Amino acid sequence: MWTIAVREFRSFFLSPLAWSILGVIQLIFGWVFAILLYWYLQPDIQSQLANHPEAPGLTDIVVRNLFEWMGMVLLLIVPLITMRLISEERRNRTLPLLLSSPVSLTSIILGKYLGVMGFFLVMLAMLMLMPLSLLLGGTLDFGQVGAGVLGVTLLIGAFTAIGLYISTLTAHPTVAAIGTFGALLMLWMVGWADQAEEQTGVLTYLSITEHYHTLLKGVFNSQDVVYYVLVIVLFLTLSVQRLEGDRI
Amino acid sequence: MNHGNMNSDTLISVKHLWRYYDHFCAVKDISFEVKRGQILGFLGPNGAGKSTTMQILTGTLAPSLGEVAVGGYDLLDQPLAAKQALGYLPEHPPLYHDMRVDEFLKFCAKLHHLPSAEVTTAVNRVIDQCGLTGVRKRLIGNLSKGYQQRVGIAQAIVHTPSVVILDEPTIGLDPIQIREIRDLIRQLGQAHSVILSTHILSEVQALCSQVQIINHGQLVLTDTIEGLFSQIQTTHLQVGLRRPPAIEQLRQIREVEAVEVIDETHFRLRHSADHNPAEELVEKSVANQWGLFELVPEKRSLEQIFVELTRTEVAVNEPTMTTTSPLSDNLSTDLILKVKEAA
Known part of the structure; x- marks a missing residue:
């Protein structure tokens, strides 16, 4: 399992795709972060905040919005990263190497999954340097930042599991990318139906966004964590089943 | 399924193997055994069920009916132990084109749970055996077809499996390389069981001790090379x-x-x-x-x-x-x- 994970992780850094994604992401969030900070430091905003007794703090405005943006951008990026996981193995016919080696299907899927998660955690660590730089001139609510990091990690975890599953379905990375993007977008938007009627129902529970927002507010609710864990376990199991189905 | 009574020298045992693709029967009731030290030539026209049989033997495809044991382990009951004893070169060598040769072979060795202390020695050994010394630091994707084929063979034997299954191993090689690879296969055949699928019939004559011909999913001939020629x-x-x-x-x-x-x-x-x-x-x-x-x-x-x-x-x-x-x-x-x- 770890052998596969390490190979997967390393192979990202051999491809220009991963480097370009890392670079572009860093650029975009540098810009977002700068704008948010600039906006926060505007004199009229500062005076408004000063007059308000329950004014949101630095963390709430800058860091939370940054995470909010990350969720949206990840929606676009995760499909690009996960698309080639299994589909490229199918395309290059390298899957027999893994299937004929003494490694269980669960280990293959988990190895792939952990490899990608490793890549995303590197990306996240680089992005987290920006909010942490605020410590130079201010203070942060570490509880809220921690909940945000947990939220974004779980979000990536769920996105990746879905992307991995869709990648097992096809031999064409592009098809996998489009399929994953569609699936993630649907999960993102599915809660809107309930919002229109101003009530929370099944669709809100299914919506990936709702659970994310709760965590970003700094509210640690086990219900949200369970939601993500369920999504991850479900799609990883489906991926294993899918590979098993190939043999039959 | 009890294989305790199985002859320890029988490394591959296939019993009443059937395989259906929906309603199409690709393999019909095939049974055979390969013992240590034998090289089995597996012949058959395209679409006869050759590759299907090979895929079942290597666990990449599940049989519809029947038993397969590799190295004494049942492939369905103890798949991991059976696969540990197995080296497989598919028709299309499974290579990661973005890896270096030695890096890739190291990965394959680890994939087969070779202790990390032995990995380097094993990799060096196969690089030497397969004549890859000159290209060990090159990217696999940049190698010629012949060298890629050799990396494929190296990958199949890096963990010294007792059973080696090669699907058309000399395809795309030049005559000198073919001779080298044949020598290598002959060498492997002394201590291991080798199953060799090929279209080149002179290769079977040159290498194999047993011959099997499959047609329409059925074995139409199983014999030793000598028996075949005396017949x-x-x-x-x-x-x-x-x-x-x-x-x-x-x-x-x-x-x-x-x-x-x-x-x-x-x-x-x-x-x-x-x-x-x-x-x-x-x-x-x-x-x-x-x-x-x-x-x-x-x-x-x-x-x-x-x-x-x-x-x-x-x-x-x-x-x-x-x-x-x-x-x-x-x-x-x-x-x-x-x-x-x-x-």
Whole structure:
């Protein structure tokens, strides 16, 4: 399992795709972060905040919005990263190497999954340097930042599991990318139906966004964590089943 | 399933194997065994179920019915132990093109749970064995087809498996490389079991100790190479006549069982092993001025057996070379070479 994970992780850094994604992401969030900070430091905003007794703090405005943006951008990026996981193995016919080696299907899927998660955690660590730089001139609510990091990690975890599953379905990375993007977008938007009627129902529970927002507010609710864990376990199991189905 | 009583030298055992793709039956009730030190040549036309059988043996495909044991472990009950004893080179070598040769082989060694202390030694050994020393730091994607094929073979043997399954291992190699790889396979065959699938029949003759021919999902022949050749009783005479008579006249020569027309002046006469019509043919040729200019005794080659066994649609009693399946066309060049060798 770890052998596969390490190979997967390393192979990202051999491809220009991963480097370009890392670079572009860093650029975009540098810009977002700068704008948010600039906006926060505007004199009229500062005076408004000063007059308000329950004014949101630095963390709430800058860091939370940054995470909010990350969720949206990840929606676009995760499909690009996960698309080639299994589909490229199918395309290059390298899957027999893994299937004929003494490694269980669960280990293959988990190895792939952990490899990608490793890549995303590197990306996240680089992005987290920006909010942490605020410590130079201010203070942060570490509880809220921690909940945000947990939220974004779980979000990536769920996105990746879905992307991995869709990648097992096809031999064409592009098809996998489009399929994953569609699936993630649907999960993102599915809660809107309930919002229109101003009530929370099944669709809100299914919506990936709702659970994310709760965590970003700094509210640690086990219900949200369970939601993500369920999504991850479900799609990883489906991926294993899918590979098993190939043999039959 | 109890395999305790299985002969410890039987490394592959296949019992009543069936495989369906929906309603299409690709493999019908195949049973065979391969012992340590044997090299099994696995032959069959395209679509005969060769690759399906290989995939089942390596656990990449599940059988519909039947038992497969590799190295004494049942492939369904103890898949990981069975696969540990197995090295597999599929038809299309499974290589990660963005990795270096040594890096890739290291990955394969680890994938087969080789202790990390032994990984480097094992990798160096196969790099040496497969002649990859010059390219060990190169990217696999930049290597030529022949070198990629060698990396594929290296990958299959890096963990010294007791069973090696090679699907067309010498394809895309130059003659010198083919010889090297054949030597390597022969070497492997001494201590391991090797199953070799190939289209090149001379390779089977050169390498294998056992031969199996599969057609329409069924084994039509299982024999040792020696047994196969001793079985070949009927022999052939290839005759060149400048002014050939009617075929009927050739057929009337005693001991001639059948006449095949090769071209206008060449004929192939089939006769029984103990009666050679050559003498009478020469006499008649002189008497009737047929203009005999060529007389080549010809042993039936593996190709011919292969063609006869796998060509089920064509009537068996009238084996004319002109109405063969496309398959034998591929073999015809090889066949001609064979005949020349015999001459």
